Amino acid sequence: MGDSVEGRGSTLRVAGEKFSAEVLSGLRGEPRVEFRGTISSSNPAEVLNPFVEAVHAQLVARRASEISVDFLDLEFCNSSGFKSFVFWLEQIRRLPEAQRYRLRFISSAGRRWQRVSLLALTSFGGENVTIETLSTSRPACPVRPWPAGGAQS
Amino acid sequence: MTTERSVAELSDPQRRQAVGGEVIHLMLRMRPPWVFIDEIRRFTESFCACACPGANREAGMALAVHELMQNAITTSRGEDIDLVFEVEPRADRVSVSITNRCASEEFETLRDRIERMNREPDALAHYLEVMRETPSKDRGGLGLARVRFEAQLSLSAAWVGGRVTVRAEGRIRVPALHAIGGTHV
Numbered sequence: 001m002g003d004s005v006e007g008r009g010s011t012l013r014v015a016g017e018k019f020s021a022e023v024l025s026g027l028r029g030e031p032r033v034e035f036r037g038t039i040s041s042s043n044p045a046e047v048l049n050p051f052v053e054a055v056h057a058q059l060v061a062r063r064a065s066e067i068s069v070d071f072l073d074l075e076f077c078n079s080s081g082f083k084s085f086v087f088w089l090e091q092i093r094r095l096p097e098a099q100r101y102r103l104r105f106i107s108s109a110g111r112r113w114q115r116v117s118l119l120a121l122t123s124f125g126g127e128n129v130t131i132e133t134l135s136t137s138r139p140a141c142p143v144r145p146w147p148a149g150g151a152q153s
Numbered sequence: 154m155t156t157e158r159s160v161a162e163l164s165d166p167q168r169r170q171a172v173g174g175e176v177i178h179l180m181l182r183m184r185p186p187w188v189f190i191d192e193i194r195r196f197t198e199s200f201c202a203c204a205c206p207g208a209n210r211e212a213g214m215a216l217a218v219h220e221l222m223q224n225a226i227t228t229s230r231g232e233d234i235d236l237v238f239e240v241e242p243r244a245d246r247v248s249v250s251i252t253n254r255c256a257s258e259e260f261e262t263l264r265d266r267i268e269r270m271n272r273e274p275d276a277l278a279h280y281l282e283v284m285r286e287t288p289s290k291d292r293g294g295l296g297l298a299r300v301r302f303e304a305q306l307s308l309s310a311a312w313v314g315g316r317v318t319v320r321a322e323g324r325i326r327v328p329a330l331h332a333i334g335g336t337h338v
Contacts (some may be wrong), residue, residue, distance in 0.1 A: 038191050040191050040194075040219070040223075042223070042227070042292060043292040045289060045290055045291075045292070049289065049290060052192060063244070068302055075191075076191065076216075076219070078196065078219060078220065078223060079220055079223075079293070079294075079295035079296040079299045080223075080292055080293060080294075080295070080296075082295060083284075083287065083294070083295055086284045086295075087193070087289035090289065100179050110223075111212075111304070112209065112211075112212035112213075113212045113213075113215070113216050113302070114273055116212075116213070116302075116303040116330055117299075117303060119330050120277065120281075120284075120299075120303065121275060121304060123281060124281055124284050
């Protein structure tokens with residue numbers, strides 16, 4: 001599978017050799033990005049950073065206050081991939097304070113590396129980061145694309 | 154391995170008794186393409202869970218192996234990479250060493266990076282500093298700091314005969330990490 005970022009139509013998604021990420025809607029229409037697989041290639045930022053920029057642009061355009069970043073099915077993320085989340089927080093910091101939104105990480109209690117990696121990201125991101133740890137599998141939620149009205153240009 | 158029986162062959166109570174005192178030594182020599190790095194990490198995690206039962210050390214050691222292997226693959230130019238994993242229960246010590254071919258200039262860069270890291274006694278402070286300084290679009294730069302803070306291991310490097318050995322070692326039983334800032338729900 002080649003690396004690709006798709007931003008056309010109503011769905012934002014990215015796929016690497018062993019991972020994928022897609023922005024979906026939660027039960028109340030709030031944005032949620034689900035990461036799946038393993039981010040372990042030599043420079044995943046080549047694909048992840050453009051994806052982050054596209055998602056960031058949509059969140060700013062829609063004045064979102066928060067996005068859930070779902071790690072429940074993310075088996076591992078290497079430090080090179082981790083830098084893309086640092087990049088994301090840097091993008092948020094560059095916004096005027098009134099426009100900043102939060103990253104709400106949903107982590108799996110069964111994947112211990114997530115707890116410590118997100119601790120570090122919390123220290124970096126401060127009030128722009130929230131962590132929710134789930135000990136069970138992802139709650140049932142209908143899969144819907146986000147944004148519902150299509151991506152704004 | 155230098156134990157008489159494979160740790161993995163023992164039942165849980167037997168395993169705990171066997172690993173309670175002996176030094177556990179595992180050595181792998183490989184020439185892996187990039188695609189196998191996840192398998193190496195998973196094997197390390199599984200092995201460490203057996204070798205350090207109840208210590209919850211396997212995730213950190215697996216992360217350390219992944220990051221150090223990733224660096225080794227980049228500099229080894231396709232030549233052999235040696236991994237040595239050791240657990241000394243009585244000494245409360247665990248370590249992993251990665252040895253690979255490395256040019257002298259690359260070793261000097263690595264050595265300077267480790268020395269700079271070790272000058273900052275606060276592992277989290279250094280990790281955050283590297284996050285701020287490392288260009289997000291460039292490959293690498295966070296791995297060593299990540300191993301030091303997240304895996305709670307001390308790092309060192311030595312260069313002999315054109316090969317570098319990066320060693321990460323620490324205690325088997327470590328306190329939980331705490332964060333500053335943010336919200337946990």
